[in-house]
Amino acid sequence: MQNIGIYINPPQEVWPELCKRAEQDNSAIAERVEAIVGRVASEGDAALYDLAAQIDGVKLDSLAVAEEEFLQAEQKVSAEVKGAIEVAVKNITAFHRAQMPACIEVDTSAGVKCIQKPIAIRRVGLYIPGGTAPLFSTVLMLALPAAIAGCGEVVLCTPTNKQGQVAAEVLYAARRCGVEKVFKVGGAQAVAAMAYGTESVPKVDKIFGPGNRYVTLAKQLVSGRNTSIDMPAGPSEVMIMADESASAEFVAADMLSQAEHGRDSQAMVVCNSEQLADEIVCEVLRQAQLLDRADYVAHSLFNSRVVVFDNRNDMIAFANEYAAEHLIVSMQDAWGVVEEIYAAGSVFVGNYSPESAGDYASGTNHTLPTSGWAHSCSGVNIDSFMRKMTIQEISADGIRGLAPTIIAMAEAEGLEAHAAAVKVRIKNCK
Amino acid sequence: MQNIGIYINPPQEVWPELCKRAEQDNSAIAERVEAIVGRVASEGDAALYDLAAQIDGVKLDSLAVAEEEFLQAEQKVSAEVKGAIEVAVKNITAFHRAQMPACIEVDTSAGVKCIQKPIAIRRVGLYIPGGTAPLFSTVLMLALPAAIAGCGEVVLCTPTNKQGQVAAEVLYAARRCGVEKVFKVGGAQAVAAMAYGTESVPKVDKIFGPGNRYVTLAKQLVSGRNTSIDMPAGPSEVMIMADESASAEFVAADMLSQAEHGRDSQAMVVCNSEQLADEIVCEVLRQAQLLDRADYVAHSLFNSRVVVFDNRNDMIAFANEYAAEHLIVSMQDAWGVVEEIYAAGSVFVGNYSPESAGDYASGTNHTLPTSGWAHSCSGVNIDSFMRKMTIQEISADGIRGLAPTIIAMAEAEGLEAHAAAVKVRIKNCK
Numbered sequence: 107m108q109n110i111g112i113y114i115n116p117p118q119e120v121w122p123e124l125c126k127r128a129e130q131d132n133s134a135i136a137e138r139v140e141a142i143v144g145r146v147a148s149e150g151d152a153a154l155y156d157l158a159a160q161i162d163g164v165k166l167d168s169l170a171v172a173e174e175e176f177l178q179a180e181q182k183v184s185a186e187v188k189g190a191i192e193v194a195v196k197n198i199t200a201f202h203r204a205q206m207p208a209c210i211e212v213d214t215s216a217g218v219k220c221i222q223k224p225i226a227i228r229r230v231g232l233y234i235p236g237g238t239a240p241l242f243s244t245v246l247m248l249a250l251p252a253a254i255a256g257c258g259e260v261v262l263c264t265p266t267n268k269q270g271q272v273a274a275e276v277l278y279a280a281r282r283c284g285v286e287k288v289f290k291v292g293g294a295q296a297v298a299a300m301a302y303g304t305e306s307v308p309k310v311d312k313i314f315g316p317g318n319r320y321v322t323l324a325k326q327l328v329s330g331r332n333t334s335i336d337m338p339a340g341p342s343e344v345m346i347m348a349d350e351s352a353s354a355e356f357v358a359a360d361m362l363s364q365a366e367h368g369r370d371s372q373a374m375v376v377c378n379s380e381q382l383a384d385e386i387v388c389e390v391l392r393q394a395q396l397l398d399r400a401d402y403v404a405h406s407l408f409n410s411r412v413v414v415f416d417n418r419n420d421m422i423a424f425a426n427e428y429a430a431e432h433l434i435v436s437m438q439d440a441w442g443v444v445e446e447i448y449a450a451g452s453v454f455v456g457n458y459s460p461e462s463a464g465d466y467a468s469g470t471n472h473t474l475p476t477s478g479w480a481h482s483c484s485g486v487n488i489d490s491f492m493r494k495m496t497i498q499e500i501s502a503d504g505i506r507g508l509a510p511t512i513i514a515m516a517e518a519e520g521l522e523a524h525a526a527a528v529k530v531r532i533k534n535c536k
Numbered sequence: 537m538q539n540i541g542i543y544i545n546p547p548q549e550v551w552p553e554l555c556k557r558a559e560q561d562n563s564a565i566a567e568r569v570e571a572i573v574g575r576v577a578s579e580g581d582a583a584l585y586d587l588a589a590q591i592d593g594v595k596l597d598s599l600a601v602a603e604e605e606f607l608q609a610e611q612k613v614s615a616e617v618k619g620a621i622e623v624a625v626k627n628i629t630a631f632h633r634a635q636m637p638a639c640i641e642v643d644t645s646a647g648v649k650c651i652q653k654p655i656a657i658r659r660v661g662l663y664i665p666g667g668t669a670p671l672f673s674t675v676l677m678l679a680l681p682a683a684i685a686g687c688g689e690v691v692l693c694t695p696t697n698k699q700g701q702v703a704a705e706v707l708y709a710a711r712r713c714g715v716e717k718v719f720k721v722g723g724a725q726a727v728a729a730m731a732y733g734t735e736s737v738p739k740v741d742k743i744f745g746p747g748n749r750y751v752t753l754a755k756q757l758v759s760g761r762n763t764s765i766d767m768p769a770g771p772s773e774v775m776i777m778a779d780e781s782a783s784a785e786f787v788a789a790d791m792l793s794q795a796e797h798g799r800d801s802q803a804m805v806v807c808n809s810e811q812l813a814d815e816i817v818c819e820v821l822r823q824a825q826l827l828d829r830a831d832y833v834a835h836s837l838f839n840s841r842v843v844v845f846d847n848r849n850d851m852i853a854f855a856n857e858y859a860a861e862h863l864i865v866s867m868q869d870a871w872g873v874v875e876e877i878y879a880a881g882s883v884f885v886g887n888y889s890p891e892s893a894g895d896y897a898s899g900t901n902h903t904l905p906t907s908g909w910a911h912s913c914s915g916v917n918i919d920s921f922m923r924k925m926t927i928q929e930i931s932a933d934g935i936r937g938l939a940p941t942i943i944a945m946a947e948a949e950g951l952e953a954h955a956a957a958v959k960v961r962i963k964n965c966k
Binding site: 184186187189190191193194196197200201204205207210212214215218220222225226227228239240241242243275311312326329330332333334338353355356359360362363365366367393396397398399403440444447448449450451452453454455456457458459460461462463464465466467468469470471478479480481482483484485487489493494495496497498499500501502504505508510511512514515516518519520521522523524525526527528530531534535 | 617670671828880884895900934960
């Protein structure tokens with residue numbers, strides 16, 4: 107655990123270095139992802155079956171999950187997990203429903219009505235990674251807001267195990283959230299399938315969800331072509347701001363819960379005393395031993411840093427520069443600090459708000475901007491599943507009133523036909 | 537004008553072909569843009585001075601526009617244009633101010649408070665193209681919402697003429713909207729400067745604004761790296777839905793106002809009779825002759841099409857498939873039609889709502905999704921300049937209540953440290 111560096115009052119010049127995330131060089135896989143996307147776009151289902159066999163070693167009979175599989179999943183999931191899902195669904199629904207935007211209508215001038223109308227995106231695609239654990243919580247975080255927003259068609263792609271099966275919890279959660287179309291497709295090929303459509307997988311307008319580097323790169327690729335994506339993705343991260351009101355035990359537990367995500371993920375601490383820094387590092391060491399995956403977790407703390415500042419302003423400025431995906435504020439004046447935070451994905455206030463609460467069940471979304479994207483991006487929320495379309499209706503009087511303005515501006519911009527489109531109407535105004 | 541094809545009741549299989557925009561193949565310039573972006577990122581101002589000389593043939597003494605230049609601009613702009621700008625500012629401000637999102641607070645369970653807080657993006661960069669005409673209307677469309685949202689730093693880049701001057705209207709509009717930092721940088725280098733920062737040009741978090749293929753490609757490039765962008769960009773387009781209540785004269789004028797944007801742009805008509813289709817094409821021919829740039833405009837109508845359907849449902853379905861940047865609805869039951877439109881950037885209802893009204897002065901934004909991106913993207917609006925950060929505060933009772941849910945889900949996902957972060961708190965709950 108000697109890997110966790112402690113930095114005392116680092117000067118501002120070194121902050122960018124301290125804020126660095128684990129480098130992700132995707133150039134090596136770019137060609138491969140491009141080839142996969144191209145193949146799926148041109149060959150459709152045939153490419154998906156073939157890639158499942160080739161890459162995942164799975165022989166699939168059908169890409170779509172069958173009704174029977176949903177029913178089996180329902181039987182397999184324990185009553186305890188079903189109960190937990192109900193609580194999470196209730197809280198996530200309550201918070202996201204409250205976010206529904208209203209239609210806005212303004213008469214900007216006499217006879218000039220302007221409307222901003224929120225409209226659900228028609229067709230959305232959700233990607234749920236497979237791997238060692240079935241991330242059914244992400245199903246809730248994506249499918250519930252899609253349903254609340256009113257998206258007409260929701261498609262879910264997820265890889266199978268070697269036996270061609272999707273995790274029962276994922277299927278159960280999907281159906282619980284109203285998702286009927288689940289496909290056994292993983293990786294870059296899933297993204298391509300949803301972006302271009304195949305015989306089985308419908309084309310969607312926007313793709314959501316986390317994934318490995320192949321998935322991330324494929325999402326980036328299609329986002330420059332024909333399909334929107336939720337946000338740029340990178341490894342998960344947490345920053346914990348702590349002072350004497352914090353508990354070293356809790357802080358350490360939060361760092362470890364981040365570390366178990368993988369060796370790319372990062373747990374940062376910003377605190378106000380060396381003593382607290384030392385206590386936290388000791389606690390991490392102690393608690394890590396208690397975990398089954400102790401070695402794995404220890405390795406993941408390579409990227410972790412504890413930064414000590416002797417004043418509150420620097421703590422806050424550093425947190426804003428870092429722009430954490432998850433920011434836990436365990437400080438005396440936590441709300442005063444939060445007031446000054448402008449760059450973070452989701453914030454957890456006080457000693458009893460662990461990141462895991464937001465990961466599963468408090469109601470906030472866990473699909474959040476990483477790698478500093480919290481400077482400019484929101485996490486997934488109701489807006490992510492909606493568009494805002496503007497509408498204007500101008501009366502004859504209204505266009506008469508606006509005409510001199512439009513004509514003057516259009517002519518100053520050298521766009522005479524723009525002016526003419528107004529003049530022809532004025533001439534004909536009843 | 538024989539270029540305008542008329543299509544009668546085209547079967548749905550050919551709709552995708554009819555909805556095609558002019559192809560843009562940027563692969564030829566990709567390497568060049570990559571080189572420019574790389575040079576600016578590593579050499580800063582020196583690269584900007586050198587590229588201005590090399591690409592634009594301009595020798596600049598300073599990148600920043602000086603106070604004196606702002607003052608000269610103020611004197612150069614006519615009283616008429618200043619007055620027009622005031623009207624536009626008033627309307628755009630009224631409509632965008634009404635869009636300001638509220639802070640949302642929900643207690644999802646006892647002791648579990650979830651907040652969604654809108655926060656202005658701190659540093660935004662606006663790109664205003666140069667070229668033949670000074671597009672100062674775009675300054676209003678980007679700088680006003682940035683100011684209303686409360687963005688802390690607004691930077692504007694725009695190319696100069698051969699004498700190293702920025703158009704007076706652009707400088708006047710910038711200052712009118714509170715933009716103090718204007719830089720004489722154009723093209724892909726401007727995007728790179730704002731994405732990476734140079735000695736003169738501050739780094740920003742998000743870049744907005746239209747531009748040529750170099751600008752578009754550079755924006756796409758940096759959006760995969762470290763800086764958000766407003767939206768994918770393509771040539772401008774309008775679709776007009778017309779029936780017997782429409783005026784062929786107005787429809788033709790709107791088509792021509794689109795055509796004068798350039799030969800990539802597209803004007804589409806969807807109407808319900810061949811006779812109206814013929815009338816519209818005749819009117820386009822007649823009115824085009826009256827324009828100074830008649831030849832230019834005629835050429836731009838290469839991409840235009842008039843599609844005739846004998847029923848309202850097909851008209852609407854085709855309009856939704858096309859997903860126009862601008863959609864003018866000149867139909868008897870215009871509002872009924874608009875109710876069924878889900879994919880369009882901005883909609884213009886009735887005979888007296890020309891696109892030019894929204895381009896300049898009605899109050900709606902004119903930075904809109906093109907090339908079918910209206911299926912998934914909004915136009916620029918207040919949200920574009922803000923992020924939504926979630927915050928949660930959980931009390932000791934709250935975490936006790938959520939604990940069984942979080943622990944069950946974390947364990948089912950195989951994330952024991954996530955469960956442990958809750959258990960350690962329960963154990964210590966006061």
